[in-house]
Amino acid sequence: MKKFLIALGTVLVVVAGWTVYTVARPFVLHTELDIDASPEQVWKVLTDRQAYPDWNPFITSSTGELTVGGTITNVLRDTKGSETKFTPKLLAVTPNQELRWIGKVPPGALFDGEHSFRLTALPDGRTHLVQEEKFTGAAVPFTRSWLNKTIKPQFEAMNQALAARALGK
Numbered sequence: 001m002k003k004f005l006i007a008l009g010t011v012l013v014v015v016a017g018w019t020v021y022t023v024a025r026p027f028v029l030h031t032e033l034d035i036d037a038s039p040e041q042v043w044k045v046l047t048d049r050q051a052y053p054d055w056n057p058f059i060t061s062s063t064g065e066l067t068v069g070g071t072i073t074n075v076l077r078d079t080k081g082s083e084t085k086f087t088p089k090l091l092a093v094t095p096n097q098e099l100r101w102i103g104k105v106p107p108g109a110l111f112d113g114e115h116s117f118r119l120t121a122l123p124d125g126r127t128h129l130v131q132e133e134k135f136t137g138a139a140v141p142f143t144r145s146w147l148n149k150t151i152k153p154q155f156e157a158m159n160q161a162l163a164a165r166a167l168g169k
Contacts, residue, residue: 026134027144031155035127037166039096039119042127045165046099046117055165058154066093072101078150088115111137129162131155 035042045051049062057077064072068090075085088103091114100116113133120128133155135147 026136027140027147028132028134029147029152029155030130030132031152031159032128032130033159033163034122035129035163035166037127037163038125039121039127041166042119042129042162043096045162046119051165055161056158057161058158066090066099068093074103076151077154079153080150082150088113092116105137105139109137111135111139111143127166129159131159 047066049059052059052062059074060077060083061075062072064070064087066072070090071087072090073085073087075083077083086103088101090099090101092098092100096119098116098118100114102112102114104113105111113135115133116131118130120130122128133151135143
């Protein structure tokens with residue numbers, strides 16, 4: 001019994017250490033784009049979530065009130081057409097500047113993603129858009145390739161579609 005408890009304790013220490021390591025070293029998907037529209041125009045499109053099915057190739061549905069601390073329901077589509085529904089908690093809703101949420105796979109520390117859209121005003125009424133997600137958790141190292149292949153291209157596609165929509169195209 002003593003050997004079993006030592007082995008179990010060792011496994012638990014290794015798993016805990018792995019989890020702490022993956023939480024402390026997030027994997028980040030980062031995209032950015034300069035848009036020929038004001039932050040107000042971009043924000044208006046970004047927060048008009050009822051219109052997402054008309055233009056958004058990545059977040060095909062988003063419902064719920066945009067209130068810090070609140071929960072929204074998003075449906076995401078990857079490059080293979082697979083859809084995933086999740087309910088992240090809103091961390092920031094700063095008009096014309098930032099929209100940020102965190103989604104977690106229960107119980108947490110397994111696969112968590114903090115997603116953000118940041119808007120920065122540029123000269124001549126333009127906007128610099130950054131869309132990124134910081135992934136943490138024990139399962140993240142095993143999904144990096146998949147995230148790069150199926151999710152990052154969707155960030156880029158959404159950025160382009162958001163820019164087109166903000167310009168009225």
